[in-house]
Amino acid sequence: MFYADGGFLKDKKFVLNTIVDKREYMKIKTYVSQIAPYAFITVEVVGEGFSYLKKENHQNK
Helix, strand or coil, rough: CCCCCCCCCEEEEEECCHHHHHHHHHHHHHHHHHHHHCCCCCCCCCCCCCCCCCHHCCCCC
């Protein structure tokens, strides 16, 4: 958590930066909307579509 200046009024804001999965994101979004209905939330999708290769696939053929 860190402070940032608001874009319009330049007042101090709290910024929370975290990494969560989709299920946890929905819980956080619900909670934040209850305590701060006008909160600004951004989402960055990282690693979508990637999967781990099994050891057998790493062998030279």
